[in-house]
Amino acid sequence: MALEKEHEVEEPLISDHNLEAASSEWFRNAASESKSRKAVKFQRRLLFFLLTVLPWNLLALIILWNFMHYVRCPVQHLLEYELRYFGTGHKGDPSPYFGEASPELDKAWEDLYPSLYQLIPKQQAAKLANKTLIFPHDPQRRYVIELDVFHQLHCLNMIRQSTHPEYYKGAVPGVIDGNKEDLLFGPHHVAHCIESIRQALMCHVDVTPATWIWNEDAKVMQNVYATPHTCRNFDKIRDWASVGKYGANVEAGFDFEYREMNDPLDPKTVKKPDFALHVEFNPALCASAIGVGSKRSTARTACDVIARPRAADLEQRLG
Incomplete structure (x- = not known):
């Protein structure tokens, strides 16, 4: 019996194989727990960023975007958008801006830009991307600008009038007189206007899709231009620019040869003291x-x- 006890081997509570498996399982659990803690920390940091840092950055970008637009456009606050359907000017779809030259047609076009130039205070002029001048002889010493939409309409009107040279000959100063080239309706002015309108069209890039239909009577495909366009409210801008608070009354003429001195926005005009x-x-x-x-x-x-x-x-x- 004693001999049997001597040779009796105590079996371990956990075998080497089980110990190794348990050890591996512990390390896996520890690694998983570590990854889980890291994931929680990352999620907390991400949540903190989304709730605190990101909103402030977005707010700063919005303010910067609005500021960039404001300094370049004194009527930014008036811009509104609306849906408008374009006409064609063809028979059955008349337009007050299309037809044979007449006083009524001229009046319709002139009403589109009752004041070609606008006057703004110094505070707004100082924020423009490009500097401008004080309007000559203005008692309030306001600064002159010209919203580009009115320049484009003026140019389009010049092109329209150039298609009726006999009607408009002598209508305004500078029209062709004998062999002397007209400074207003001459080739150079018309070319300038065409180029100006081309750039404006390519700048705004109206992507409204014009569709096609089948004309059963004519047995042909034809365009459909009566498509809703997203447009800025033109009437609001025209009202702002009309002769009044901001519109420049130039019925007496624009004195292009006069320069206002002591302009606080132009150091070159400030007179040096004696x-x-x-x-x-x-x-x-x-x-x-x-x-x-x-x-x-x-x-x-x-x-x-x-x-x-x-x-x-x-x-x-x-x-």
Whole structure:
């Protein structure tokens, strides 16, 4: 019995295989728990970023976007959008802006831009991307701008009138007279207007799709232009630009050859002060120069350089 006990081997509670498996399982659980903790930390940081940092960044971008548009456009706050259907000008779809030249047609076009130029205060002019000038002879010293939409309409009207040269000959100053090329309706002006309108069309890029239908009577495909377009409210901008608070009344003419001076937004127009009237004056120094044994002409010249009027007055008082 004793011999049997000597040879009896105690079996471990956990075998090496089970121990290795348990150890591996522990490490896997520990690694998984570590990854889980890291994931939770990452989620918390992401949530903090989304709830705090990101909204402020978005707000800053929105403010910057609005500011960039505002400084370039003093009517940004008036912009509204609406759906409009375009007409064709063909028979059965008349337009007040299309037809043979007539006083009524001219009036319709002129009403599109009752004031070609607009006047804005210094506070708005200072925020423009490009500097502008004070409108000549304006009592309020406002700054002149020209909203590009009105320049484009003016150009389109010039092109329209150029298609009726006989009707408009002599209607306005500068029209073709004999062999002298017209400065308003001449080839150069029309070419400028065409180029201006081309750039405007390509800038705004209206992507409204015009569709096609089958004309059963004519047995042909034809365009359908009566498609809703998303447009800015033109009437609001025209009302703002009309003669009044912002519109420039140029019935008497635009004095292009006159430049307002002392423009606070243009240092080149600020008149330099008279040095003799504004330089610091030292009466004692000037009196000393006159009283010492130097020649009076030399002393007088020195006083003139310092301050001519005051030096002359001082010399008179000194006898």
